[in-house]
Amino acid sequence: MTTRDYDDVPGTYVLDSRTYRRGYHLNMFLMTLNKAECREEFSQDEAGYLAKFKLSDEQKQAVLDREYLSLLHLGANVYYAFKLVSHDRKPPQVMYGQMSRPELSFEEFQKMMLSGGRPIEGNRYKDESNG
Amino acid sequence: MAKIIAGMGTSHVPGVGAAMDNGKTDEAYWQPLFAGFQPLRDWHKDNVPDVNIIVFNDHATSYSLDNYSTFTIGVGEEFIPADEGWGPRKVPNLKGHPELAWHLVESLMADEFDMAVAGSLEVDHGCTVPLSIAYDQPDEWPTSVIPLCVNVIQHPLPTAMRCYKLGQAIGRAVASFPDDITVGIWGTGGLSHQLGGERAGVVNPEFDKTFLDNLTADPLANAKIPHTDFIRDAGCEGIEMIMWNVMRGALNDKVNEIYRFYHIPVSATAYGAIILENTD
Numbered sequence: 001m002t003t004r005d006y007d008d009v010p011g012t013y014v015l016d017s018r019t020y021r022r023g024y025h026l027n028m029f030l031m032t033l034n035k036a037e038c039r040e041e042f043s044q045d046e047a048g049y050l051a052k053f054k055l056s057d058e059q060k061q062a063v064l065d066r067e068y069l070s071l072l073h074l075g076a077n078v079y080y081a082f083k084l085v086s087h088d089r090k091p092p093q094v095m096y097g098q099m100s101r102p103e104l105s106f107e108e109f110q111k112m113m114l115s116g117g118r119p120i121e122g123n124r125y126k127d128e129s130n131g
Numbered sequence: 132m133a134k135i136i137a138g139m140g141t142s143h144v145p146g147v148g149a150a151m152d153n154g155k156t157d158e159a160y161w162q163p164l165f166a167g168f169q170p171l172r173d174w175h176k177d178n179v180p181d182v183n184i185i186v187f188n189d190h191a192t193s194y195s196l197d198n199y200s201t202f203t204i205g206v207g208e209e210f211i212p213a214d215e216g217w218g219p220r221k222v223p224n225l226k227g228h229p230e231l232a233w234h235l236v237e238s239l240m241a242d243e244f245d246m247a248v249a250g251s252l253e254v255d256h257g258c259t260v261p262l263s264i265a266y267d268q269p270d271e272w273p274t275s276v277i278p279l280c281v282n283v284i285q286h287p288l289p290t291a292m293r294c295y296k297l298g299q300a301i302g303r304a305v306a307s308f309p310d311d312i313t314v315g316i317w318g319t320g321g322l323s324h325q326l327g328g329e330r331a332g333v334v335n336p337e338f339d340k341t342f343l344d345n346l347t348a349d350p351l352a353n354a355k356i357p358h359t360d361f362i363r364d365a366g367c368e369g370i371e372m373i374m375w376n377v378m379r380g381a382l383n384d385k386v387n388e389i390y391r392f393y394h395i396p397v398s399a400t401a402y403g404a405i406i407l408e409n410t411d
Contacts, residue, residue: 006359011329012367016286024196031195033216069329078327078368079191079284086216092146092326096399101329109332113396117334120323124363 010126011101015077023075029053029063030080033087042087069099133231133308135316136180138378138386139171140346141264141404143187143319144397145256148220151263164402167392168264174390174406175265180313182228182275184235184301186377187257187319188283190215199285200247202297204239205254205278206232213253222259222268228275231308235277238304244297254278261319264404274315283320283371288358294373295354298380305381318378320371322393323364324400333366334401339393342372343405347388350379368400378407385410 006014013019029050032038042049050060062070063084071081085095097109104112112118122128147164150156156165192213194200210225239246258278266273282288289297298316305314322342323335342365345352354376361370379386386407394402 004359006362009330009359009363009367011331012325012362013328014286014362014367015284020196020285027191027196031191034192034214036214036218039216072327077191077284080195081327083191083216089217092398096326096331099328099331109399112332113399116336117395117399117401118330118332120333120335120338120364123330123333 008126013072019075025054026059026076027080030083033083039087068095133305133312133314135305135314135381135409137315138382138407139317140375141261141319142321142402143257143260144400146398148256148260148263152220164394167394170390171404179273180315182231183315184277184279185258185317186279186374189280190255192255193253199282201282201289203247203249203280204232204236205249205252207250210252210254212259213255215255220259223271225276228277232277234308235304239300242300244300261317281374291356291373291376292354294376295380298377302381316378316381318375320374321369322401322403323366323369325366326368326399332399334395335365338364339401339403346379347386383409
């Protein structure tokens with residue numbers, strides 16, 4: 001498979017052709033949550049709604065469990081994943097913190113940002129990564 | 132002849148719109164940000180153009196994996212705020228400017244920029260939050276708007292240089308529009324931030340400062356930044372900064388920096404704003 005020169009950036013998921021193909025149906029499902037009637041239908045029966053899309057069992061389970069980092073591994077893009085956390089009426093920092101390694105609570109993520117954000121030092125290359 | 136009077140760069144974080152829409156701007160978290168908006172809003176009050184070209188990106192709202200264009204111009208009479216998953220923002224609809232928008236399309240195509248044309252476009256926070264930052268909460272927006280979407284999500288993206296050159300072509304196009312109207316151009320998004328993955332929350336004030344300095348002093352330096360440098364040094368979503376190059380390219384070679392504001396954090400981002408006035 002073609003490699004990219006950003007593949008050595010730690011903890012980073014670029015929506016390129018590899019992710020696009022892996023996550024097509026997952027992201028297209030997430031996209032439907034822009035519509036109020038789809039959000040309603042999903043709320044009523046999450047598994048039943050997911051069955052309408054060509055998702056792998058792993059992808060379905062990650063959606064049901066709100067495992068956001070797994071969703072990225074399975075091809076979701078963060079802007080599409082945003083639709084799920086919005087559907088749950090939770091602030092996005094819940095998702096950002098859950099994806100972080102080590103994992104952070106909402107409060108811990110807010111605190112990190114309020115103290116200047118995650119430093120770039122030590123986070124540019126996988127072989128120097130703190131995470 | 133139409134004339135570009137100024138450019139603005141600003142982040143377009145959805146939380147800023149939500150804070151305004153839900154009356155939270157006096158809270159301690161938001162207060163420093165809205166204090167920093169005040170000089171920018173004062174400038175906008177005195178410098179209202181007939182139309183603003185707003186360069187922004189759609190965030191899986193109107194466009195998604197099934198159909199995505201690199202550059203899109205909205206040519207409609209009106210644009211409505213989109214439902215992005217939590218209901219549409221209750222802000223005024225945007226009045227379009229079809230005459231200038233179509234002139235841009237024709238001029239840019241002749242200049243070898245193959246633009247997608249949107250007659251109908253529901254605009255997300257990328258477009259409405261900058262309007263709220265500049266104009267607060269009016270009953271209607273004080274200018275017409277031409278939305279110009281850039282793909283900064285689904286790779287391959289246009290290069291930073293391509294965005295700068297698109298801006299230059301927009302500058303030529305506006306200068307050749309026969310009506311005597313004034314035009315503003317806004318580059319939105321950024322600054323350094325990463326929303327997804329184990330590294331979520333990464334920011335880089337040093338990178339941002341150099342980028343802001345170079346907007347005035349050396350815009351070509353910003354146009355030469357490779358995508359991977361943005362991703363590595365400014366975060367995966369920091370690459371939105373290439374849209375500021377469109378804004379800068381549309382201005383004259385020499386500009387005056389009128390105002391700059393930088394603040395961490397807004398949600399998971401480094402917020403930045405700048406106003407650049409054209410010099411004759």
